[in-house]
Amino acid sequence: MKAIVKPAPELKGTINALSSKNYTTRYMLVGALAEGTSTLYYPAHSEDSDAMRRCIRDLGAIVEEDDEKMTITGFGRHPKPVPELNVGNAGAVLRFLMSVAAFCPELTFVNTYPESLGKRPHNDLIDALKQMNVRIDHNGGKLPITIYGGQPKGGKIKVSGNVSSQFLSSLLFMTPLLEEDSEIEVLHDLKSKIIVGQTLEVLEQAGIRIEADDDLMRYRIPGRQRYQAQEYKIQGDYPGSAAILAAAAVTSSDVAVHRLEENSRQGERAVVDVLRAMGVPLTHRDGIVHVRGTGLLKAGEFDGDHFTDAVLAMVAASVFAEGTSRFYNVENLRYKECDRITDFVTELNKAGASVEERQSEIIVHGKPEGVEGGVEIDAHYDHRVIMALTVVGLRSKQGLVIRDAHHVAKSYPHYFEHLLSLGANIELQD
């Protein structure tokens, strides 16, 4: 699908935020690891959540759904020994299930997105699982990956945290089910640290006990635990909503996004403060972020690791700010659906923005007068590139054509529909 994004001077209306992708994958997983029946209210519906649902079903969970809820009868620590799983393009789903696969005799994760997930590294998790008596065949740390499990062992486990927090989260979900107690030590830095808080929150709700140091670098996990079947309610998604808020910030707007809890543990909640720091007029109360945009923004300096999945949307907003903005501590954006520094900066500059890259920074020289546009953008298989470039297109002189825009469905299938409902002028062509 091609998205032809035309300039939109004004956006107006109300959106219900989609449900959180990162909570949905976690609640589905803990539902599958429990032995009774859990209920998830308002789970997300997107390619990534579909991937988790498909995989836990393949592994033996019974999943039933109606319009508002999903019930999951789990398999506990006894997944069905299937030969193969297809996680689509979902990094978190792959990494969380690699540890679960350690309970299966032989399971291959296939490579269906060679240009995206197929390029992402998983060595740090492979190294950790090897310490646990799990044998693994892999393609230089990448897909396809075959896990020969059966008898995983706890004990002392070291895992590096400087590429992705998902490796640590994966081990935190699996180690409580082991016979032995475990101690996990995180080596190097821990990137996307905030999201590990979401993992610990969900584990606690599922009745799992874990002792974590305050800096989240060491954990003590008693073995022989059982996940409890529970009821979970999924909150609105900040990372996806960040793109809608950025669109409202760069136009003349009156846009309210509902279902965004003020006290959420999603790191991307920080976008409210980032936009405020850029001078965007907004309020946040009763779960509603209300932007009354003027299109005037000022530059700022931000530690992007605090809101990793919303950095691209905030960079897109800063393209129109007065002054130079700096997003630092973002090196691990290079290991996501595409290289979100080099690939994204290339597309922004193609659109007429003035953006520079460093190994772990994105530097934006703002153009309050707008960018030229009038070019075709490559989506690089990345939903967040698509959402962010759409924001840029809305304030370009000649619009932008985004190729392969259907990849937006990885996390936010209704993104264009939501923007259209606010009055954006976007044509979608198959």
Ligand SMILES: O=C(O)C1=C[C@@H](OP(=O)(O)O)[C@@H](O)[C@H](O)C1
């Ligand atoms: O744990 C999770 O669900 C996620 C962790 C983050 O990845 P990294 O830890 O690789 O930064 C985030 O970007 C991703 O969308 C989801």
Ligand SMILES: C=C(OP(=O)(O)O)C(=O)O
């Ligand atoms: C990086 C992302 O997801 P994942 O790592 O789960 O593929 C994302 O949603 O932006």
